[in-house]
Amino acid sequence: MKVGIIGLGLMGGSMAKALSGTGKYTVEGYDSDGETLRKALSSGAVARPLTKDGLSSCDIVVVALWPQAAVDYIKENAQNFSKSCTVIDICGVKRFVCESLYDTARENGFVFVGAHPMAGYHLSGFENSKAEMFKNASVILTPYENTPEKAVKTVREMFLDIGFARAVISTPGEHDRIIAFTSQLAHVVSNAYVKSPEAVEHKGFSAGSYKDLTRVAYLNEDMWSELFLENGDNLVKEIDSIVEHLVQYKEAIENGDRGRLRSLLREGKLLKKQIDG
Amino acid sequence: MKVGIIGLGLMGGSMAKALSGTGKYTVEGYDSDGETLRKALSSGAVARPLTKDGLSSCDIVVVALWPQAAVDYIKENAQNFSKSCTVIDICGVKRFVCESLYDTARENGFVFVGAHPMAGYHLSGFENSKAEMFKNASVILTPYENTPEKAVKTVREMFLDIGFARAVISTPGEHDRIIAFTSQLAHVVSNAYVKSPEAVEHKGFSAGSYKDLTRVAYLNEDMWSELFLENGDNLVKEIDSIVEHLVQYKEAIENGDRGRLRSLLREGKLLKKQIDG
Numbered sequence: 179m180k181v182g183i184i185g186l187g188l189m190g191g192s193m194a195k196a197l198s199g200t201g202k203y204t205v206e207g208y209d210s211d212g213e214t215l216r217k218a219l220s221s222g223a224v225a226r227p228l229t230k231d232g233l234s235s236c237d238i239v240v241v242a243l244w245p246q247a248a249v250d251y252i253k254e255n256a257q258n259f260s261k262s263c264t265v266i267d268i269c270g271v272k273r274f275v276c277e278s279l280y281d282t283a284r285e286n287g288f289v290f291v292g293a294h295p296m297a298g299y300h301l302s303g304f305e306n307s308k309a310e311m312f313k314n315a316s317v318i319l320t321p322y323e324n325t326p327e328k329a330v331k332t333v334r335e336m337f338l339d340i341g342f343a344r345a346v347i348s349t350p351g352e353h354d355r356i357i358a359f360t361s362q363l364a365h366v367v368s369n370a371y372v373k374s375p376e377a378v379e380h381k382g383f384s385a386g387s388y389k390d391l392t393r394v395a396y397l398n399e400d401m402w403s404e405l406f407l408e409n410g411d412n413l414v415k416e417i418d419s420i421v422e423h424l425v426q427y428k429e430a431i432e433n434g435d436r437g438r439l440r441s442l443l444r445e446g447k448l449l450k451k452q453i454d455g
Numbered sequence: 456m457k458v459g460i461i462g463l464g465l466m467g468g469s470m471a472k473a474l475s476g477t478g479k480y481t482v483e484g485y486d487s488d489g490e491t492l493r494k495a496l497s498s499g500a501v502a503r504p505l506t507k508d509g510l511s512s513c514d515i516v517v518v519a520l521w522p523q524a525a526v527d528y529i530k531e532n533a534q535n536f537s538k539s540c541t542v543i544d545i546c547g548v549k550r551f552v553c554e555s556l557y558d559t560a561r562e563n564g565f566v567f568v569g570a571h572p573m574a575g576y577h578l579s580g581f582e583n584s585k586a587e588m589f590k591n592a593s594v595i596l597t598p599y600e601n602t603p604e605k606a607v608k609t610v611r612e613m614f615l616d617i618g619f620a621r622a623v624i625s626t627p628g629e630h631d632r633i634i635a636f637t638s639q640l641a642h643v644v645s646n647a648y649v650k651s652p653e654a655v656e657h658k659g660f661s662a663g664s665y666k667d668l669t670r671v672a673y674l675n676e677d678m679w680s681e682l683f684l685e686n687g688d689n690l691v692k693e694i695d696s697i698v699e700h701l702v703q704y705k706e707a708i709e710n711g712d713r714g715r716l717r718s719l720l721r722e723g724k725l726l727k728k729q730i731d732g
Contacts, residue, residue: 297662358653361661367648391640396728413708428691431684431691439680442646
């Protein structure tokens with residue numbers, strides 16, 4: 179099976195390495211940066227550069243670009259995919275990407291399936307990519323109503339082949355709503371956390387809790403500012419929600435109201451227990 | 456060297472096990488719950504029950520109770536410690552505990568040193584205690600100006616003997632200010648995080664960031680409500696600070712201001728990099 183990968187950064191590079199490593203897929207790749215492409219070729223992650231002709235013979239095309247660039251690429255190349263090709267993106271927002279591309283795919287006779295691999299790393303670029311990136315991770319797939327089952331099966335199998343433990347089927351709307359909570363809010367809170375005036379002098383005073391809360395504060399601001407704006411409605415709701423709750427604890431503390439504070443903490447504890455089982 | 460431990464819960468129990476394990480310390484212990492004391496004795500964590508007579512021959516007494524109970528215990532037993540005894544508490548707040556006890560110690564001729572081991576676990580009780588609890592952790596010590604150096608050295612050595620990697624000398628005021636940020640705020644934010652309406656249905660949509668952000672949401676609400684109120688001034692400042700910052704991201708998103716959002720994220724990223732080196 180021939181897979182074309184557009185964009186050989188952290189995620190595209192890792193997928194190239196993982197797919198090539200299976201022996202089941204032949205990977206052709208493209209990156210707008212010639213040096214990155216050269217590295218991908220010489221490392222064996224990519225068998226050949228992906229040309230326009232090569233694109234038309236791919237069984238699967240993975241567009242591993244940021245959302246706006248992924249949409250632009252797929253629209254510009256809509257006529258270059260074969261009719262039996264399944265094109266996927268791997269962006270962290272799905273309404274923005276999928277809603278405009280479902281039509282493009284239908285009109286041009288290829289299949290498009292939105293995908294979001296729940297894996298990553300705080301550093302970007304091909305040099306940080308690795309075949310083991312997806313070990314035991316989830317991938318979320320957001321096919322549309324009329325997506326051929328065969329295409330979904332092929333994509334699902336490809337993800338399982340490279341280490342994913344499970345594929346979760348969702349809709350773009352559900353995906354964006356939940357991901358605003360599980361991932362985007364985590365990055366905002368973590369990035370805000372380190373802005374306390376105490377942050378710079380805390381050395382020697384921190385245990386695991388500080389470390390956990392701030393792990394994802396180090397992020398690619400160009401990519402995340404795009405992702406946040408493309409899911410702004412959901413993310414604003416999540417920020418409002420956590421702020422509202424934080425203020426409740428604060429007021430209980432200001433009022434010296436131990437009963438209220440205790441019940442706020444107990445409520446969170448029981449939710450955590452319920453959620454994680 | 457004979458160490459008396461008052462309170463054989465998670466922390467006191469772990470210290471008892473770790474100290475006994477060194478072979479260098481003889482541990483006598485007391486717990487208001489007879490069953491806990493019996494378990495501590497039969498497991499070998501404690502050599503003998505600590506009697507009132509036994510207390511007066513301890514070289515070190517570790518009071519492993521919550522703050523108010525620790526203060527009460529030490530005041531009530533102020534005349535029962537030997538003049539060469541060093542008494543320590545291990546509470547997570549230091550002004551509340553230390554400020555009233557420095558006088559008690561001076562008036563009664565024993566030495567008191569405040570300590571805060573930066574280690575823990577989300578479940579409490581002797582049944583969750585373990586000798587390895589303190590491996591590579593920091594302990595913060597808050598001696599007062601006139602604390603004999605010898606006593607600080609003895610306490611420091613005891614902590615290093617049971618696995619701590621370092622002892623950091625601080626003041627109660629500095630400790631409480633920084634700990635409000637590194638530990639207390641982390642518990643508040645984590646506990647607030649799981650209160651989003653999306654929390655209960657996120658399964659299959661979460662990667663490491665959700666897990667990290669909510670790890671400490673499961674907490675002992677009785678203990679933490681006491682700790683938060685005893686450090687309320689500092690903790691309220693920290694909650695105000697993170698809320699103020701969260702609102703800045705939110706406004707940038709609402710305004711669709713990518714430049715502003717990008718610079719807020721970049722600021723956090725650079726701080727995280729600067730702080731962690």
